[in-house]
């Protein structure tokens with residue numbers, strides 16, 4: 143850490159200088175944090191700032207040249223301050239200058255490379271960079287993420303509002319405090335009481351019986367099944383009776399999805415385009431109309447439960463109920479479930495696992511260990527985001543107010559400090575369920591804002607897997623590119639084909 147002195151004739155100049163400085167470095171503390179610059183309008187003001195070094199860059203080179211050359215003000219590094227009273231380490235890295243230093247493009251292009259290169263460069267699994275034009279702390283340490291999500295949530299808010307609110311409208315993801323708590327209670331109650339989901343999952347899962355014995359693109363097949371399951375569960379749609387309606391809704395959810403990956407930002411990012419975003423907003427309006435009509439026409443017990451659970455004063459608004467139905471029926475959820483089913487099937491389809499395919503159908507605990515190892519190595523969502531509203535310290539680091547936090551689920555699940563042989567698929571690491579700490583898995587988040595659909599999702603995966611492997615022996619034809627991509631939802635890069643051979647009845 144360094145002590146930097148900024149001296150200015152005018153308080154307004156000083157204010158500007160400090161603003162510029164704040165943009166280029168992380169200010170940990172000032173000599174007088176409470177200084178109200180306005181109150182000193184006609185007097186010289188000296189302020190000492192303790193700032194974060196963008197290690198390993200020397201602090202002098204971080205001071206913007208505009209600031210250093212301003213006639214009325216001076217700024218210089220007084221001393222290196224390793225003995226300073228704030229003993230918290232600063233997160234290594236550089237947030238640089240707005241826009242020009244933004245690393246969003248590099249992240250979206252190859253998120254694994256981005257994470258690994260920074261871990262290596264800073265020799266730390268936690269580093270900072272400018273992302274979505276916001277100073278951002280990236281967390282790849284499993285222990286630190288556990289501490290942040292479990293113990294520091296009160297200092298943060300969810301970080302999705304700026305790019306997802308338009309596409310989804312008001313819902314739990316964009317709320318905080320008491321409203322979020324009321325919504326969590328209402329939604330948990332509703333999701334925990336869906337009695338009929340087993341029948342639905344079984345009905346659509348049974349489609350495996352009718353799959354011709356030719357290779358199929360595994361991800362597309364699962365996406366079709368999970369879409370049918372989700373739209374039946376949450377909208378009461380019957381794919382056998384309402385083919386036209388189903389087709390229209392599926393194509394609307396696809397258009398809506400393209401908006402989720404094309405949110406408008408002030409700079410060009412891969413996968414994102416303004417026209418897709420516009421079309422997605424139009425699809426949202428149509429989907430909400432479908433939801434409104436289905437709610438008024440149907441006596442679905444899910445609609446009724448959701449409506450009555452959401453009748454508390456804070457959230458008694460039909461619009462909010464409909465927006466949550468939109469969230470659950472949008473393509474995001476079926477894609478995430480299909481992602482896990484695909485990764486699990488590709489692991490079980492390996493030659494040395496053909497025997498296990500039958501075992502997992504009758505051994506629920508064994509299947510659990512396979513699912514846990516699958517979501518560890520292949521989390522459907524690469525990362526989660528927070529915005530820090532009040533500064534805090536965690537894991538020996540200082541987390542400044544106004545920064546974003548990107549938690550790199552993928553990287554925390556491969557942290558060698560937590561997992562032995564982190565890149566190997568080893569379900570046996572979860573064998574002794576009670577002794578092994580599952581709190582190091584973040585595929586469904588963790589702490590007070592964790593996923594409310596996790597139990598339902600794991601049940602859907604278990605039922606589908608049991609049906610699939612009891613009906614079929616699954617093999618992966620040779621000579622295919624099995625490499626993986628991680629954004630926007632993790633899945634094989636190419637259309638990996640899988641072969642289903644029907645088992646003979648015993």
Ligand code: HEM
Pocket residue numbers: 300314315322326329333470475478479482522523526527584585586587588590591592593594595596598599
């Ligand atoms: C494989 C499927 C799914 C995955 C991987 C998943 C993952 C997640 C994750 C990681 C979070 C936390 C985000 C954060 O920490 O910022 C979350 C939150 C949430 N999930 Fe899921 N989810 C899935 C399916 C579902 C389903 C089926 C539902 C409900 C029908 C659901 C409802 C929710 C809700 C309501 C929240 C927000 C909780 C809050 O804001 O307090 N999820 N999910």
